[in-house]
Amino acid sequence: MTPFKKIILFCHRWLGFISGLVVFIVSITGCIFCFQDEIQDALHSYRKVEVQYKPYVDPSILKAEALKDRAGATASYMYYYGIDRPAGVLVNLPKNQMLYVYLNPYTGKIIHTENPAKNFFIIVEFIHLYLLLPARVGSLVVGISVIIFMVIMITGLILWWPKRKSDRKRSFNIKWNGRWRRVNYDLHNVLGFYATSIALILSITGLSMVFESVREGIYTTANLGKAYPSEKVIPKSDSLLKAKVNSKFVIDKAFASAQTRSSKAEMFLIFDDASTSGTIGITAFAQSLHYYKSDEYVFEKYTGKLLKQTPHTQKSPGLKMNDMNYDLHVGQIGGLTTKIIAFLASLICASLPITGFIIWWGKRKKSKSKKVKAVVHRRVHKQHLA
Template sequence: MTPFKKAILFVHRWLGFISGLVVFIVSITGCLFCFQDEIQDALYNYRHVEVQNKPYIAPSLLKAEALKGRKGATASYIYYYGIDRPAGVLVSVPKQGLLYVYLNPYTGKIIHTESPATNFFIIVEYIHLYLLLPAKVGQMVVGVSVIVFIVLMITGIVLWWPKRKSDRKRSFTIKWGGRWRRVNYDLHNVLGFYATSIAIILAITGLSIAYDWVREGIYNAANLGKAYPEEKAVFKSDSTLIGKADTTQVIDKALLAARAGSPKAEMYLIYDDATKTGAIGVTAYAQTLHYYKSDSYSFDKYSGKLLNRTAHEQKSAGMKMNNMNYDVHVGQILGLPGKIIAFLASLICASLPVTGFIIWLGKRKKTKSKKVKTVVHRRTVRQHLPTEH
């Protein structure tokens, strides 16, 4: 092995020790989360409602129903997940925390209420993002480990890549008939190679969710450094009716306007800013539970005036890349095949720290065994050397 590869091996080994446990946890939770929508749809009846030939209940009525009997509670986010799915209101209750209140979008009847702390997949998501540590600490630990993991994947390719063309065919396949240590070695190297490109994409999109600087980097890179200041503008109310007008009905008008502007959208998210100088935002998503293609609207909270509309087609390449980030991260950008690819890549990533550790243990035992043999050999030789008189 050349001095360069020895240095790469040293870096690869010790970075693996440092990040291995976190990479394993993050990868396993990523596997579990890939199919969370499909699994929850199969397990929970409240995630589907019977389609009715009538319009949705107004968001102001859904909000009022969700807040009923919850003193001091507020609700800023309202979701219409689709014609055959419930509407959801995210409620913040003093001393109790957040609650997801699901309602029938045609009748306004509450069909399910749950705390995020009791949902298995939300707990899995928290582990994936923060390891159940305090958010800032957990995010830092996970973020650093993921960055280290990207370095590990690159150094792993450098170490594994065969020098001779004749070795490449053997290097791209797992020798299932070999001894278990050989199979383990192949599992680490061959599967690691095949998963590298997908794993790096999953890692970068994960970092983009966690860190603004990664998101900005992707945005700037996709836009080739060109600035689009209108995409970062924050729209605020300029109405003279601030503090005077009844804003209850404005949120209803905002949804109607968004539905008229994006009639083919399947899912709508309404953000009702709680501040006096804020606006009401509505995002119309092209497909239920997919977040890539969307049209964004901002309305004056007090007059209902449309402040801004940004259609998916008008967005810059950088904004589109950021919008598709979640769908890429969980694989659903390519539908079911994409989710399967993301699941398998995550599973391989989880296996790499384990197979790598086994390789290290095996080499360590070999080194000890060689040292013992050397000592025994020297003693034996000394015993048979002629003695001096």
């Protein structure tokens, strides 16, 4: 092995020791989370409603119903998930507690109330994002470990790459009929090679959720450095209008406007900023439970005046890439096929720290055995000479 490859091997091995446990946890939880929508749909009947060919009830009605008999509670986020799915209101209770209230979007009646902290897949998501540590600390630990993992993948590719053409066919296949150590070695190297490209995509999209600098880097790179100042503008409501206008049903007016402008959208997210200069933000998504291809609207919270609109077709390439981030990360960008690919890639990534440790442990034992044999040989040789 050349001195360069020895350095690469040293980095690959010790970076693996540093990040291995976190990589395993993040990968296995990502693997579990891939099919969370399909699993929850199969387990929970409240995630589906009977389609009724009439308009949705107004968001003000949903909000009022969700907050009924909950003193001190507020609600800023509301979802209309689709024509055959419930609406949802995220209720903030006193003492930093939350409830997710599901309602029939056609009648406004509550069909299910859930504590997000007790939902299995939300727990899995929090482990994936923060390792159940405080958010700031956990996200930093995960982010740094993912960066290290990306370096490990690249160094592993350098170490694995066959020198001779005659070795390449053998290097791309697992020798299933070999001894278990050989099979483990092939699982680490061959599967690691096949998963590298997908793993790097999953890593970069994950990092963009942790580090704003990565998100901005994707935005700038996709835009080839070109600036789009209008996309950075954040409108504000005129707080002086608060006492002059009855704004109780403005959210309904804003939602109706967004529905008209994005008539083919399947899912809507409404964010009602509670601050005095805050706005009503409505995002219309082209497909239910998918977050790519969305039209964004910002309304004045006291009059319902449209302050800003950003249709998907007019977004910059960088903004489209950032919108695509979640769907890429969970593998749903291309439907079931890409979900399966993301699932398998995550499973392989979870296995790499284990197979890598077994390789290291086997070489360590072999090295110790050689040293012991050498010592015994020297002692026997000295006795023979004596």
